[in-house]
Amino acid sequence: MVEIIGVRFKTGGKVYYFSPKDIQFTLEDKAIVETSRGVECGEVVIANRMVDESEIVPPLKEVIRMATPNDMKIVEKNRIKETEAFKICEEKIAFRKLNMHLVDVECTFDNNKLLFYFTSESRVDFRELVKDLAAIFRTRIELRQIGVRDEAKILGGLGICGREFCCKGYLGEFQPVSIKMAKEQGLSLNPTKISGTCGRLMCCLKHEQHSYEELLKITPKVGAFVKTPECKGYVEEVNLITGKLKVMPEKNDVPIYVSREDVKIIKDSQIKVNKEEIKALKELEDK
Numbered sequence: 001m002v003e004i005i006g007v008r009f010k011t012g013g014k015v016y017y018f019s020p021k022d023i024q025f026t027l028e029d030k031a032i033v034e035t036s037r038g039v040e041c042g043e044v045v046i047a048n049r050m051v052d053e054s055e056i057v058p059p060l061k062e063v064i065r066m067a068t069p070n071d072m073k074i075v076e077k078n079r080i081k082e083t084e085a086f087k088i089c090e091e092k093i094a095f096r097k098l099n100m101h102l103v104d105v106e107c108t109f110d111n112n113k114l115l116f117y118f119t120s121e122s123r124v125d126f127r128e129l130v131k132d133l134a135a136i137f138r139t140r141i142e143l144r145q146i147g148v149r150d151e152a153k154i155l156g157g158l159g160i161c162g163r164e165f166c167c168k169g170y171l172g173e174f175q176p177v178s179i180k181m182a183k184e185q186g187l188s189l190n191p192t193k194i195s196g197t198c199g200r201l202m203c204c205l206k207h208e209q210h211s212y213e214e215l216l217k218i219t220p221k222v223g224a225f226v227k228t229p230e231c232k233g234y235v236e237e238v239n240l241i242t243g244k245l246k247v248m249p250e251k252n253d254v255p256i257y258v259s260r261e262d263v264k265i266i267k268d269s270q271i272k273v274n275k276e277e278i279k280a281l282k283e284l285e286d287k
Contacts, residue, residue, distance in 0.1 A: 074109065086104075088136060100118045212240060215241075219240055
């Protein structure tokens with residue numbers, strides 16, 4: 001077993017493990033740590049605890065120290081610098097007439113690096129822009145092109161449900177979502193109904209997928225041939241949540257409504273996404 005703390009650098013960002021050494025941290029404490037990007041200040045979201053070594057991605061780095069009031073003043077100065085850098089970078093992008101949209105700027109705690117995140121529909125030659133920014137800020141400059149999902153995570157906003165974007169609020173990492181999930185959950189395959197503000201499949205499709213998979217194991221699918229207490233017939237409609245089925249008897253045209261517990265599956269059907277649906281909705285799965 002190994003003692004760790006969990007540190008997060010952004011709201012809804014990924015949680016990274018560090019060794020607390022002999023320091024006792026509590027939730028919401030600030031910790032100064034070294035990452036692949038340099039020295040950074042993050043928030044403790046998992047206090048000191050013991051975990052199995054199999055949960056650790058080596059090497060497990062040690063925290064440098066608990067953040068002091070002076071450290072927090074440096075963080076505030078860096079936030080001001082990020083705001084200024086954002087404005088200057090936008091001016092330089094316009095001056096260079098580059099086809100790119102600046103999304104965010106980050107300054108490492110030790111002021112060793114400035115990171116600029118941008119989106120673009122094509123590759124951008126930003127070498128001259130890097131030179132301009134390096135001459136102004138006298139530090140290491142790094143530009144990163146990100147996708148629309150990452151842009152939504154950084155900027156945040158409200159989803160069609162009226163709540164904060166899942167990716168911004170609490171998702172540390174993006175979960176894989178597919179058109180098949182939408183079909184298994186009985187959702188309309190209309191792009192405007194199943195896509196988020198980013199234009200890709202909604203992350204929340206993943207949240208309930210496990211429950212739907214379990215329900216699908218015990219519920220006849222549309223097209224299944226079943227036996228009810230009254231007759232045999234084909235399933236025309238299914239409500240996975242309530243377990244109600246609409247069955248069309250094979251010998252008449254009057255449908256009956258039964259519960260899944262009252263039917264016996266003679267031959268089940270399968271949920272498939274046809275080629276036309278895949279082609280029409282492929283862009284929603286792209287990152």
